[in-house]
Amino acid sequence: MSEPVIELHDAVIMQEQPVLQGVSFTLEKGEFAYLVGRTGSGKSSLLKTLYADLPLQQGVGTVAGFALPKLAPAKIPFLRRRLGIIFQDFQLLSDRTVGENLMFVLNATGWTGKARKQQRISDVLARVGLAAATNRMPHRLSGGEQQRVVIARAMLNEPVLLLADEPTGNLDPEVSDSIMQLFAEINNAGTSILMATHNFQLLEKYPHRVFTCKDGQLLDSGRR
Known part of the structure; x- marks a missing residue:
């Protein structure tokens, strides 16, 4: 068995003060899980801890083979190259084409060779159904198309894990469905996904394991 892509044990998730305590779970290679909870319950703080935007100060944990406690700042870019991070607000550079x-x-992230880079861009855009969008400006795309570009960006370095923070939060239901189908394809190809969401209709339509942030704890639907 390959090692889990996420493994936390007795972790304390801090945002100035503790927001989640005693967090213990593993996410296996190729697994899909949701992260739910009220605003301020710790979802985003947990994701930020996983991609080392917030330090893990108590407990132990590894993400994509990197030990989080005492992770040296110089190592953080190498961790993030193994992750794909998807934000609700896209964070595309507005003055540049797709x-x-x-x-x-x-x-x-250190790629070399113009032809190799152009081929990788073509590959990921084709994968998200935007093969013809290379020369378009972000503001000329719909919200759903912009989110597909963000997913393509997250897939550039062939991540073992996608961390998605409310990726359908600004999208209408039909577009959200198309994004979820794209996530399913990526997941079926072997990439693990942890997705924070407020959209409980998605949980019913596309059922997976659910982690719930509640009262300072992380509850796991997979743990009976």
Whole structure:
């Protein structure tokens, strides 16, 4: 068996003060799980801890093979290259085309060779159904198309884990469905996904394991 992509034991998730305590769970390779809970319950703080935007100060944990406690700042970019991070508000560079947005990430993460980088951009855009969007500006795309570009960006480095924070939060139900179907394809190809959401209709339509942030604890639907 390969090691889990996420493994936390007795972790304390901090945002100035503890927001979640005694967090223990594993997420296996190829597993899909939701993260739910009220605003302020710790969902985003947990995701930020997993991609080392917040330090893990108490407890033990590994993400994509990197030990989180005492993770040296110089190691954080190497962790993030193994992750795909998807935000609700897209965070695309508005003054660059779709292709230039993706090229920026490849350059920042050490890719070399112009032809190789162009091929990778073509591959990920085709995968999300936007093969013809390379030269379009983000503001010329619909919300659903922009989110597909964000997913393509997250897939550039072939991550073992996607962390998605409310990826359908700004999208109408039909577009949300198409994004969920895209996530299903990515997941079926072997990428683990942990997705924070407020949309309980998605949980019913696309059932998976559910982690619930409640009263400072992380409850696990997979734990009986």
